[in-house]
Amino acid sequence: MATNYPDVIPMIAYEDGPKAMDWLSSAFGFKERARMVGKDGRLSHGEMQAGDGVIMLATPTPDYQAPRRHRAQCAPAQKWSTVPYIVDGVLVYVDDVNEHYQRAKQRGAAILSEVEADEYG
Template sequence: MGNIYPVLRYPDAHAAIDFLRSAFDFTVHEVHAGPDGVVRHAQLGYGDDLVMLGTGPAPASRPADDDYRVYVVVDDVDRHHERARAAGAEIVRPPFDTDHGSRDYVARDLAGLVWSFGTYRP
C-alpha cells in the first residue's frame, strides 16, 4: 500500500460506493455508518491501493475536466472504459494514446468528480 490516499465526499455515499463498484471495478474494504445510516467513512480498493470516501456536500459547481482528478492505473483501458460506459459513467474523453506511451480515458462519476484511468505507472 502507498502513503497517499485520496479522500472524496459525496452527497450520497451509499450510491457512490455502488457506482464506483459497478462502473470502475472498485472493491469495498470498509464502510462505517453512523446511527442514522449515513456513511461517515469508507475505504474502497483497486488493486493494492485505496480511496477513502464519506458523505459530504456536493461540489459548489461542476468541476472542470482538469479539476479534482484521480488517476488509477488499469491493465486494460478499453475493457475498463466499456464497463464504465455500460454502468452509466459520463465519458469525458474516450480511450486515447498519450505521447508518453500510456493509453488513457477520462470519466465523470455520479457526483461530477473526474477520474482518469490509464496504463501509465509513475
C-alpha cells in the same frame, strides 16, 4: 505509519456515498474494506481497495458544497469547469483501458471524452 494502508490515500466526497461504493464495486471491481453509515443514511466513512490502492470516501454534511453544487452557484467555478484537462482527480492505472472504459460506460458513468492516445499516454 499505519498498517494495512498505503502511504498515500485519496479522500473523496460523494453526494451519495453508499451508492458510490456499490457502483465502484460493480463497475470497477473495488473491494469494500469499511462502510460506516449514520442513521440519516449518510456515509460517514468508507474504504475501498483496488489492487494495492485504497480510497476513503464519505458523504459530506449538507453544509459542504461539492463541486457540482458550488459550480451551480458560482460563475468563476462554472468557468473553471470548462478547462479541458483534469486538475484535481485520482489517477488509476488499468491493464486494458478500452475494457475499463466500456465497463464504466455500461454502468452509467458520465463520459467526458472518448479514449484517446497522445504524447502523454
